[in-house]
Amino acid sequence: MEALLKTIEILGIFAFAITGIIEARRKQMDIIGTYSVAMVTAFGGGTLRDLLIAHYPLFWMQNYNYPIFILALSVFSIFILRKKESFSPSVVMLLGVLDALGLGLFSAVGTSYALSAGVYWFNAVLIGVITGVFGGVMRDVICNEVPVFFKQSQLYATCSFVGSLIFVILANYFPVESVFPLISCIAAAFILRIISIKYNIQLKF
Amino acid sequence: MEALLKTIEILGIFAFAITGIIEARRKQMDIIGTYSVAMVTAFGGGTLRDLLIAHYPLFWMQNYNYPIFILALSVFSIFILRKKESFSPSVVMLLGVLDALGLGLFSAVGTSYALSAGVYWFNAVLIGVITGVFGGVMRDVICNEVPVFFKQSQLYATCSFVGSLIFVILANYFPVESVFPLISCIAAAFILRIISIKYNIQLKF
Amino acid sequence: MEALLKTIEILGIFAFAITGIIEARRKQMDIIGTYSVAMVTAFGGGTLRDLLIAHYPLFWMQNYNYPIFILALSVFSIFILRKKESFSPSVVMLLGVLDALGLGLFSAVGTSYALSAGVYWFNAVLIGVITGVFGGVMRDVICNEVPVFFKQSQLYATCSFVGSLIFVILANYFPVESVFPLISCIAAAFILRIISIKYNIQLKF
Numbered sequence: 004m005e006a007l008l009k010t011i012e013i014l015g016i017f018a019f020a021i022t023g024i025i026e027a028r029r030k031q032m033d034i035i036g037t038y039s040v041a042m043v044t045a046f047g048g049g050t051l052r053d054l055l056i057a058h059y060p061l062f063w064m065q066n067y068n069y070p071i072f073i074l075a076l077s078v079f080s081i082f083i084l085r086k087k088e089s090f091s092p093s094v095v096m097l098l099g100v101l102d103a104l105g106l107g108l109f110s111a112v113g114t115s116y117a118l119s120a121g122v123y124w125f126n127a128v129l130i131g132v133i134t135g136v137f138g139g140v141m142r143d144v145i146c147n148e149v150p151v152f153f154k155q156s157q158l159y160a161t162c163s164f165v166g167s168l169i170f171v172i173l174a175n176y177f178p179v180e181s182v183f184p185l186i187s188c189i190a191a192a193f194i195l196r197i198i199s200i201k202y203n204i205q206l207k208f
Numbered sequence: 209m210e211a212l213l214k215t216i217e218i219l220g221i222f223a224f225a226i227t228g229i230i231e232a233r234r235k236q237m238d239i240i241g242t243y244s245v246a247m248v249t250a251f252g253g254g255t256l257r258d259l260l261i262a263h264y265p266l267f268w269m270q271n272y273n274y275p276i277f278i279l280a281l282s283v284f285s286i287f288i289l290r291k292k293e294s295f296s297p298s299v300v301m302l303l304g305v306l307d308a309l310g311l312g313l314f315s316a317v318g319t320s321y322a323l324s325a326g327v328y329w330f331n332a333v334l335i336g337v338i339t340g341v342f343g344g345v346m347r348d349v350i351c352n353e354v355p356v357f358f359k360q361s362q363l364y365a366t367c368s369f370v371g372s373l374i375f376v377i378l379a380n381y382f383p384v385e386s387v388f389p390l391i392s393c394i395a396a397a398f399i400l401r402i403i404s405i406k407y408n409i410q411l412k413f
Numbered sequence: 414m415e416a417l418l419k420t421i422e423i424l425g426i427f428a429f430a431i432t433g434i435i436e437a438r439r440k441q442m443d444i445i446g447t448y449s450v451a452m453v454t455a456f457g458g459g460t461l462r463d464l465l466i467a468h469y470p471l472f473w474m475q476n477y478n479y480p481i482f483i484l485a486l487s488v489f490s491i492f493i494l495r496k497k498e499s500f501s502p503s504v505v506m507l508l509g510v511l512d513a514l515g516l517g518l519f520s521a522v523g524t525s526y527a528l529s530a531g532v533y534w535f536n537a538v539l540i541g542v543i544t545g546v547f548g549g550v551m552r553d554v555i556c557n558e559v560p561v562f563f564k565q566s567q568l569y570a571t572c573s574f575v576g577s578l579i580f581v582i583l584a585n586y587f588p589v590e591s592v593f594p595l596i597s598c599i600a601a602a603f604i605l606r607i608i609s610i611k612y613n614i615q616l617k618f
Contacts, residue, residue, distance in 0.1 A: 033615065035570040039550075042539075050465070055255070057264045059467045060532070067533045122265070123272045129247075140244075144349060144554060160240040205238065260460070262469045327470070328477045334452075345449075349554060365445040410443065 011189070012112075013072075015105020018098055020045040020073045023142050024080045030146050038077040040142055045073055047138035052113045052130055056120040099200055103162070107192035110135040110163040111185045114170045124171045131167030135192075136160050158199035166192030216394070217317075218277075220310020223303055225250040225278045228347050229285045235351050243282040245347055250278055252343035257318045257335050261325040304405055308367075312397035315340040315368040316390045319375045329376045336372030340397075341365050363404035371397030421599070422522075423482075425515020428508055430455040430483045433552050434490045440556050448487040450552055455483055457548035462523045462540055466530040509610055513572075517602035520545040520573040521595045524580045534581045541577030545602075546570050568609035576602030 023044030027037040046063045053061045063069050113134025117127035136159060166188040173184035198204070228249030232242040251268045258266045268274050318339025322332035341364060371393040378389035403409070433454030437447040456473045463471045473479050523544025527537035546569060576598040583594035608614070 035574075039570070054259055054464055055266060055269075057262075057467075060530075061465060064465075064532055064536050067535065070539060071535055120265075122269055125272065125276055126269050129275055140350070144352075145550070147352065147554075147557065160244070164240075259464055260471060260474075262467075325470075327474055330477065330481055331474050334480060345555070349557075352557065365449070369445075 011104050011108050014101050015108050016045045016069060018101030018105045019138055020076055021098060024077055026142055026146050028084045034081055037081060038074055040145055041073050041077050043145060044138045044142040047141040048109055048134040051137050052134040056117055058116055103193045103196040106135045106163055106196060107166050107189035110166045110192055111170050111188035114167040118174055128167040128171055132160055132163045135163035158195060158204055162192040162196040165195055216309050216313050219306050220313050221250045221274060223306030223310045224343055225281055226303060229282055231347055231351050233289045239286055243279055245350055246278050246282050248350060249343045249347040252346040253314055253339040256342050257339040261322055261327060263321055308398045308401040311340045311368055311401060312371050312394035315371045315397055316375050316393035319372040323379055333372040333376055337365055337368045340368035363400060363409055367397040367401040370400055421514055421518050424511050425518050426455045426479060428511030428515045429548055430486055431508060434487055436552055436556050438494045444491055447491060448484055450555055451483050451487050453555060454548045454552040457551040458519055458544040461547050462544040466527055468526055513603045513606040516545045516573055516606060517576050517599035520576045520602055521580050521598035524577040528584055538577040538581055542570055542573045545573035568605060568614055572602040572606040575605055
C-alpha cells in the first residue's frame with residue numbers, strides 16, 4: 004500500500020515536472036531555466052501548502068532524492084526534446100494519465116495535511132486544490148502566460164476540488180490510519196479528469 | 209465599534225474580491241479561474257503579511273466564512289457580468305469607495321499586527337502597505353498585466369503608506385486597546401484616496 | 414573581516430536594487446512602483462529563503478536601515494535616470510561587478526543558513542541559488558517579462574550553483590566560525606560570473 008502511494012507520488016512529480024520542462028523548452032529557456040520551471044511545477048503546490056499551514060520542514064527538503072531526480076530529468080529531457088518538438092498521441096495520453104494521478108494524489112495529501120493542522124473543512128479542501136494546481140499556475144506565471152487552467156480548464160481544478168471534498172467527507176467516518184479516503188480522493192479526481200479530457204468538458208460560462 | 213470594523217472589513221474584502229472578479233472576467237476566465245483570482249486579490253496581502261511575520265494560523269483560515277462568501281460572490285457575479293460588461297458610474301464610484309475603505313482597514317490591521325510582532329516601525333509601515341496593496345499586485349501578475357497601480361497609481365500605495373505611518377505615530381501615544389490609531393489610519397488612507405481619484409493626482413515623475 | 418563582508422553585502426543589495434530600479438524605469442513606473450521593484454529585487458531571494466527554512470524574523474526586518482536605504486536610492490535614482498536613459502560602459506561594468514559580488518555573497522549566506530537549519534546538502538545548494546537569483550526572477554515577473562536569466566543566462570544561476578556547492582564541500586572541512594568557505598564561495602561565483610560576461614558564455618542547448 005505504502006509502496007503503491009509512493010509510486011503514484013513519484014509518477015505525479017514526474018508528470019508535473021515534465022509539463023514544466025515542456026513549457027520551458029517552448030520558451031527556449033536554457034538548462035537552468037528548464038530545471039527551475041520543472042522544480043516550481045513539481046513542488047510549487049506542496050511548498051505553498053506547507054507555508055500556509057506552517058508545516059516545517061517542507062516536504063521536498065526531507066525527500067532528498069526528488070530535487071536530484073528532477074535535475075536528472077531536466078538534463079535528460081533537453082536531449083530528447085531537441086529532436087522531437089511534438090509528441091506522439093500515446094505519449095501525450097500517458098502524460099495526461101500521470102498528471103491526473105498526480106493531481107489526485109497531491110490533492111489528497113494536501114487536504115490530509117490541512118485537516119491534521121486543524122484547518123476548517125472548507126479551507127482544507129481549498130488547500131487540497133492549491134496543492135494540486137498551484138505548481139501549474141506558477142509554471143505559467145514564470146513563463147509569462149495567463150495560467151492555462153484558468154482559461155480552458157477541462158475541470159482541472161474542479162477535479163481536485165471534488166476529490167478533496169470527498170476526502171474531507173470520508174475522513175469523518177474512517178479512522179486516521181485508513182487509506183480509504185486517500186484512495187477515494189485520488190480515484191475521484193483521476194476518473195473525473197480523464198472523463199473531462201476525453202469529452203472536453205469545460206466550465207466555461 | 210467592533211461591529212463597525214467588522215462591517216468595514218467585510219466591505220473591503222467584498223470590494224477587493226470584486227476587482228479580482230472583474231479582471232478575471234475581462235480575461236475570459238472560467239468560474240474556477242474567477243474564484244481563484246478573487247481569493248488571491250482579497251486575501252493575498254494579508255497572507256503575505258502573515259507569512260512575513262510568522263503570524264499563524266493565517267487570518268482567513270480562522271474566518272471560516274470568508275472563502276465561502278467569495279465563492280458565492282464569484283458564482284453570483286458571473287451571471288451579472290455576463291449581461292453587463294461595463295458599469296454605471298454610480299457602481300464604479302461605489303466600488304471605489306469600498307476599495308478605499310478596504311485599503312485603509314487592511315493597512316491599519318497589517319501595521320498593527322507587525323507592531324505587535326515587534327517589527328521596526330518603518331518596516332511595520334511597509335507591512336501595512338503590503339497588506340493593503342499586494343492582493344491587487346498578485347491579481348495583475350496572475351492576469352499577466354504589469355501591476356496597474358505601479359503604472360497609474362493615483363496615490364494608491366501612497367495612501368496606504370500615509371495611513372500606516374499615522375497609525376505607527378499614534379500607536380506611540382495611545383494605549384493598545386484604543387481604536388483611535390486604527391480609525392485615523394483608515395480615515396487618512398480613505399480620504400487621501402478619494403481626493404486623489406477625484407482630482408486624478410499621480411506621483412508620476 | 415566582518416566589516417568587509419558587511420560592505421560586500423551592502424554593495425550587493427545596492428547593485429540588486431539598482432537593477433530593479435532600472436527595469437522599473439523602463440516600464441515607466443512611478444516612484445512607488447520603482448521602490449517596490451527595487452525592494453523585491455534586493456530582498457526577494459533572502460525572503461523566500463527565510464520562508465522556506467522558517468528562519469524568523471526575516472533578515473531585512475532586523476536590518477532596519479536597508480529598506481530606508483533603498484527608499485533613498487529609489488528617490489535619488491529617479492532624478493538621475495530622468496536625464497540619462499542609457500549608461501556609460503564604465504557604469505554598466507561597475508554594476509556588473511557589484512551584482513556579481515552580491516550574487517556570490519547572497520549564495521554563500523543562503524547556503525550557510527540552510528546548512529545551519531539542517532537542510533540536506535543538495536537542497537542547501539539550491540537554497541543558495543534561490544537566495545542569489547530569486548530577487549531577479551521576481552523583478553522580471555512583476556515587470557511582466559520572462560525572467561531574463563532563464564533565457565540568456567551567461568551562467569548566472571550556474572555561478573551561484575558552483576559557489577554554493579563549493580561552500581557546502583568546504584563547510585565539511587572547516588570549523589563553523591571559519592570564513593574560508595564563505596570567501597571561497599563568493600570568489601568562485603564572482604570570478605565565474607565575470608568570465609562568463611566577458612566571454613559571453615552561455616548554457617544554451
